[in-house]
Amino acid sequence: MSKNDIKVALIGNPNTGKTSLFNQLTGLNQKVGNYPGVTVDKKLGVSKLSSTQNAIITDLPGTYSINPTSIDESIVLKTLLKKDIKESPDVILVVADVENLKRNLLLFSQIKDLEIPTVLAINMVDQMNRKGITIDLSLLKKELNTEVVLISARKNEGIKDVKAAIIRCHVAAKASPLCGINNQIDPDYFTKLKEISPNYSLYELWLMVTQNNYPETVTKEEKEKLLAFKKDVSKLKKYQHKETIYRYQEINKILKKTYIVDKSKAKDLRGNLDRVFTHKIFGYVFFVFLLLAIFQSIFDWATLPMDLIDGTFAEISDFAKSNLPAGVLTDLLSEGIIPGIGGVLIFIPQIAILFLFIAILEETGYMSRVVFLMDKIMRRFGMNGKSVIPLISGTACAIPAIMATRTIASWKERLITILVTPFTTCSARLPVYAILISLIIPDIKIFGFLNLQGLVLLSLYALGFATAIIAAYILHKTLKIKTKSFFVVEMPNYKLPSVKNVFFEVVEKTKSFVLEAGKIILALSVILWFLASNGPASFDNVEKNTIENTANQNFSEKELQQKIASIKLENSYIGILGKTIEPVIRPLGYDWKIGIALITSLAAREVFVGTLSTIYSVASGDENTATIKQKMASEINPDTGKKRFNFPVGMSLMVFYAFAMQCMATLAIVKRETKTWKWPLIQLFGMGLLAYIASFITYQILS
Amino acid sequence: MNTIASLHKGEIGYISEESLDFIPLKLLEMGCLPGAEVELVQIAPLKDPLYICVNGSHLAIRKETALQIQILKSEILHV
Ligand SMILES: Nc1nc2c(ncn2[C@@H]2O[C@H](COP(=O)(O)OP(=O)(O)O)[C@@H](O)[C@H]2O)c(=O)[nH]1
Numbered sequence: 001m002s003k004n005d006i007k008v009a010l011i012g013n014p015n016t017g018k019t020s021l022f023n024q025l026t027g028l029n030q031k032v033g034n035y036p037g038v039t040v041d042k043k044l045g046v047s048k049l050s051s052t053q054n055a056i057i058t059d060l061p062g063t064y065s066i067n068p069t070s071i072d073e074s075i076v077l078k079t080l081l082k083k084d085i086k087e088s089p090d091v092i093l094v095v096a097d098v099e100n101l102k103r104n105l106l107l108f109s110q111i112k113d114l115e116i117p118t119v120l121a122i123n124m125v126d127q128m129n130r131k132g133i134t135i136d137l138s139l140l141k142k143e144l145n146t147e148v149v150l151i152s153a154r155k156n157e158g159i160k161d162v163k164a165a166i167i168r169c170h171v172a173a174k175a176s177p178l179c180g181i182n183n184q185i186d187p188d189y190f191t192k193l194k195e196i197s198p199n200y201s202l203y204e205l206w207l208m209v210t211q212n213n214y215p216e217t218v219t220k221e222e223k224e225k226l227l228a229f230k231k232d233v234s235k236l237k238k239y240q241h242k243e244t245i246y247r248y249q250e251i252n253k254i255l256k257k258t259y260i261v262d263k264s265k266a267k268d269l270r271g272n273l274d275r276v277f278t279h280k281i282f283g284y285v286f287f288v289f290l291l292l293a294i295f296q297s298i299f300d301w302a303t304l305p306m307d308l309i310d311g312t313f314a315e316i317s318d319f320a321k322s323n324l325p326a327g328v329l330t331d332l333l334s335e336g337i338i339p340g341i342g343g344v345l346i347f348i349p350q351i352a353i354l355f356l357f358i359a360i361l362e363e364t365g366y367m368s369r370v371v372f373l374m375d376k377i378m379r380r381f382g383m384n385g386k387s388v389i390p391l392i393s394g395t396a397c398a399i400p401a402i403m404a405t406r407t408i409a410s411w412k413e414r415l416i417t418i419l420v421t422p423f424t425t426c427s428a429r430l431p432v433y434a435i436l437i438s439l440i441i442p443d444i445k446i447f448g449f450l451n452l453q454g455l456v457l458l459s460l461y462a463l464g465f466a467t468a469i470i471a472a473y474i475l476h477k478t479l480k481i482k483t484k485s486f487f488v489v490e491m492p493n494y495k496l497p498s499v500k501n502v503f504f505e506v507v508e509k510t511k512s513f514v515l516e517a518g519k520i521i522l523a524l525s526v527i528l529w530f531l532a533s534n535g536p537a538s539f540d541n542v543e544k545n546t547i548e549n550t551a552n553q554n555f556s557e558k559e560l561q562q563k564i565a566s567i568k569l570e571n572s573y574i575g576i577l578g579k580t581i582e583p584v585i586r587p588l589g590y591d592w593k594i595g596i597a598l599i600t601s602l603a604a605r606e607v608f609v610g611t612l613s614t615i616y617s618v619a620s621g622d623e624n625t626a627t628i629k630q631k632m633a634s635e636i637n638p639d640t641g642k643k644r645f646n647f648p649v650g651m652s653l654m655v656f657y658a659f660a661m662q663c664m665a666t667l668a669i670v671k672r673e674t675k676t677w678k679w680p681l682i683q684l685f686g687m688g689l690l691a692y693i694a695s696f697i698t699y700q701i702l703s
Numbered sequence: 704m705n706t707i708a709s710l711h712k713g714e715i716g717y718i719s720e721e722s723l724d725f726i727p728l729k730l731l732e733m734g735c736l737p738g739a740e741v742e743l744v745q746i747a748p749l750k751d752p753l754y755i756c757v758n759g760s761h762l763a764i765r766k767e768t769a770l771q772i773q774i775l776k777s778e779i780l781h782v
Pocket residue numbers: 012013014015016017018019020021062123124125126127151152153154155363364495496497498501
């Protein structure tokens with residue numbers, strides 16, 4: 001990035017093709033950043049405008065106006081009000097949908113009044129013929145007093161014109177307001193407002209008053225004067241209404257001269273498809289079958305790549321161990337870092353496949369119909385139709401799911417969604433369930449075709465969803481948060497998904513998981529490795545003592561190494577920790593070894609399996625489930641003389657994993673999204689308590 | 704008084720000038736303007752939300768919002 005680069009911000013209504021245009025302008029040249037102070041991802045990319053000129057393009061969240069109603073939208077306001085001078089754009093590229101130009105021009109008119117150089121890109125012109133739309137481009141340019149280009153982001157048409165227009169607009173650097181709001185509404189009031197400072201446009205000052213957001217450069221005196229204008233709230237509201245009406249009047253005048261729709265030509269699939277997808281019976285049936293099909297494919301498609309990743313990392317780890325000089329660093333690498341990275345990457349297939357489906361559903365416009373179908377139901381539980389998307393995403397990983405709640409405008413509904421999402425069965429729980437089910441549930445078919453093991457797994461998913469819903473209901477009734485709940489969802493036209501958009505969306509979501517969860521999982525893996533491979537003073541003698549004690553037992557070299565590893569773990573810090581918590585977890589049917597696995601699960605739940613395999617001294621070389629399973633199956637509970645992993649213990653463990661908040665990475669994200677430690681701590685202890693009580697009851701009843 | 708919520712599926716009404724103060728700013732910005740023609744396109748299976756089309760925007764709004772927006776069942780002339 002050089003000083004000469006033009007900073008361009010892409011702004012427009014949702015679904016107008018901002019992201020498509022962004023992808024066309026920047027190609028693979030993009031990265032995700034973060035806005036200072038706020039928690040919404042910022043997508044940046046470099047675009048080559050001409051042989052000598054580059055532009056830094058930012059893709060902003062979609063919004064219908066500068067006045068925000070959700071965190072997503074407030075980004076646009078903050079960018080335009082130059083909250084941070086360094087970040088403020090030189091040129092605004094407004095993307096509008098040709099089919100709904102009137103509404104799209106409202107936002108354009110607001111931006112224009114900020115007197116920032118603006119280019120208007122009218123997108124989806126490939127649809128003009130079919131919809132019977134004609135535009136008088138040169139007249140429109142004159143009326144709007146700005147650069148206007150017709151493009152089709154999907155067909156890659158008009159992109160060159162956009163680039164040229166950005167350069168021209170930047171060079172001219174002149175900008176004038178479109179709708180003078182002052183003399184239309186209350187001339188006296190707005191003249192006084194303008195007198196506060198010559199450094200800002202009238203509309204900027206008006207936004208400072210109505211939105212309580214200020215540019216970095218505003219002085220204390222100016223701020224005080226502005227505050228005086230805020231006193232009469234009902235007047236502000238009234239003027240905002242008047243302003244909007246006035247803007248639409250101006251837009252109507254312009255469009256009357258420049259934009260013609262031949263209604264007889266306009267026909268689309270919308271009506272017919274809506275009748276099917278929002279049908280009172282078929283709508284729900286279709287949605288349920290769609291979900292089942294999606295989950296089925298995730299299981300089918302993800303197994304192979306996951307096994308591949310698992311195997312590869314085991315090999316890399318072994319390779320490092322046998323080829324690097326023995327020592328602490330090699331151990332750190334082969335036992336801490338490499339398995340840690342593997343433990344992050346193993347989730348990618350499931351997460352990527354689920355987000356592939358979600359991206360397709362959003363691209364086609366179907367997701368808005370789901371929101372429409374589900375809103376009333378979700379509202380009974382204190383959530384929102386939009387909560388469906390996070391709850392589905394949660395079956396892959398709670399982290400991107402919690403980030404997906406940002407579009408929910410009501411804080412209470414959003415908070416409840418964030419708090420209950422971790423109950424949904426995420427992919428890290430799956431390996432735990434899988435091994436426990438294979439241990440305690442017989443592999444038989446009931447009624448001749450239903451696989452009992454599969455049925456138990458399905459019930460665990462149902463348990464997760466049901467708990468999420470019930471928890472939401474309780475929170476809904478107990479949380480005393482007063483927020484304006486306002487709900488409006490646009491129902492976009494049905495479209496075929498664009499491969500490029502879907503691809504970028506999947507990459508971005510997966511990346512956010514790898515970066516957000518990855519660093520925490522990795523760090524914890526290293527810490528846990530340290531705790532497991534070190535211990536108090538006597539720890540160092542374990543190896544020598546074991547060799548001496550077993551000298552006459554004729555152990556093979558491999559058996560001896562396994563024995564040492566196991567005894568080492570028992571005497572390590574983590575082993576001591578496990579033994580310390582044993583009295584607490586004994587009523588749930590667990591011993592200190594399971595206790596260790598519960599602690600190490602804090603990195604990610606699936607670490608449970610790996611930890612037990614070390615404790616039961618399975619050689620790490622052939623770490624396949626069969627051997628871990630055999631070891632677990634033959635583990636004896638010394639108190640009873642019977643199997644450790646019997647039915648009550650297995651069930652109690654699964655219940656524990658279904659409810660407990662064991663994922664540090666999720667807690668960190670909840671902290672970031674709610675901006676306080678209060679909510680993650682409530683999750684940690686609330687879910688922990690629930691897990692404890694439920695497992696206690698399960699174990700006591702079954703045994 | 705007629706509101707958007709009292710329309711039948713497929714029926715058309717016109718937003719009344721009096722309801723200007725009761726229309727949330729956001730809806731106004733999305734094209735729900737006094738005088739505009741509004742069609743009730745669909746009603747969700749549980750009678751809420753409502754799916755309307757106004758000024759070319761297809762929107763789902765909750766019944767509580769729809770109840771605040773008064774309509775006339777026949778067009779009034781604007782000057
Ligand atoms: N027909 C057509 N569809 C487009 C065009 N540009 C984008 N789309 C589609 O419009 C939808 C919304 O696009 P997207 O880029 O995600 O919009 P955003 O919400 O503004 O970022 C997607 O389904 C795109 O495939 C275009 O030029 N023509």
